[in-house]
Each structure stands twice: as C-alpha cells, then as structure tokens.
Amino acid sequence: MLRSASAQIIRQVVRYRSTDTSLILERSINRVQLLGRVGQDPVMRQVEGRNPVTIFSLATNEMWRSGEGETSSTGDISQKTTWHRVSVFKPGLRDVAYQYVKKGSRILVEGKLDYGEYVDKNQVRRQATTIIADNIVFLSDNIRDRT
Template sequence: MLRPAPWRVFRQFVRHESDTVVGSLVLERSMNRVQLLGRVGQDPIMRQVDGKNPVTIFSLATNEMWRTGENEEAQGGDISQKTTWHRISVFRPGLRDVTYQYVKKGSRLYVEGKLDYGEYTDKNNVRRQATTIVADNVIFLSDNVKEKV
C-alpha cells in the first residue's frame, strides 16, 4: 500500500484524463537554456524604447570545425569551418551596464541564457522574425596570447 506522500509525488508526474478539468492548472517542467562560447563581432550598443526596458545588444560568433576527406582521423584531408552568428540581448540591469561598458569587438565570452523568438517591422514595413539569446550570465574570458617581438 502506498503512503499518501509518495502517491502525491507520483500523481505530479502522471496525468490522467479524469484530471483534465476545465480551469485547472497543470504544471510541467520544461527547459530553455543556451550556452555559447565565442568572440564578439561588434561593440555592444544600448537601446531603449520609450524610456523603458533598456537593453545591451551585441553579436557573438561561434565556430564549428571538421575534417573532410577519405580518412577523417588521419592528418590528411581538408579542415572545414562554419561560423554562426548569434544576437545577444542583455536586459538584467547590472549585467547590462557592465556588458555595455567592458565588452569590445573581439572579446572572448561565455554566455548563458535562453532562446527567444520575436517579430519586428523593418524600415520598409516588412515583418521579419528575429532569434535572440537573452543572456542571464556573461563571463569574460582572457586570451593568454602574447605578442611576438
């Protein structure tokens, strides 16, 4: 016989048709997380619409590399690379200001956040879709590259 506490926990994960009552709220776990490691493509800009919701925006490039050819594990073959550009938006007040002040083109960053889809109307009144990473955390990474004399 099940005790009441484990039975309640079990019922949180199992949903029966009889539980679907109009107006009842069913909570489910979900996740929307993005982790990126790359280089900044442009100096950040700060935008503000109607005096509210200021946001710092910049682009981040990530690279994917692979070897092509007959024997991919051997030294031979060509190395191919694909660069993907991501639009990063920072809304959190402290992080937004620090990012705007210290991030520069070419900086190496680790960004954590969530994926967000939106629409906007461009200059020609055409509706466009935009994919943005809304950053929750930005970590500044240093390059240990020293200039050769």
C-alpha cells in the same frame, strides 16, 4: 508497475477533461551556453516606456575534417561561423556588458533562446532569434589591447 503507469495516465486524462480552471504547471528547460568571440562593440537601446537593453553579436565556430582523411589527420579542415544576437536586460549585467564587452573579446554567455517577429523599415515581417543573457563570463582580454 503497469498499474501505476495506467493510473498516472488516467489522472492526466481526468485533469485534462476536468472543468476545473486551475493551472497545471510543468517543468521545462530553455537554456543556452555559447562560447565565442564578440563581433561588435555593444550598443544600448531604449524604446520609449521600456527598460534599456544592451545588444551585441557573438560568433561561434564549428570545425570539421572532410575528404578522404576524415579519420586521419590528412583531410581538409572546414569551418563554419554562426553569428548570434545577444540581448542583456538584467540591470546590473546590462551595464557591465555595455562597459566591458568589446569587439574581439572571448566570452561565455549563458541564457535562453527567444524567438520573435518585427516589421522592418520596408514594412516586411521578419523573424528574429535572440539569446537573452543571464550571465556573461569574460575569458580573455580584448585582442586589440594585446597588440
């Protein structure tokens, strides 16, 4: 076992030091699942020369019990809401999201994290985190339709 491990290490070192310009691909995972409620109706934007994108916000909540009753049911309940920016680029999914995702809807979004930078209107460089959606599962009707 030790020999095979050292052989693998040597192979990696040889690959690293090799002057061969071939690309070594590694598997990696960038996967996100969010279950929450939509914070605003989606908007569709299109930058000149690029494909359109549907954008909406999604709220997820984290709840915990604090205080003396952390292990019993008598503590105070606290809640933190986190807002996520979701972008949908896939042509079919983009159109479905724009048409059927509504404020207050409960949905499951599957996709990947994307980090980027942009310059705001005051010429300040800002960072943005976005969920690039691959799939959306509708879990409930719009709250407004039930009342």
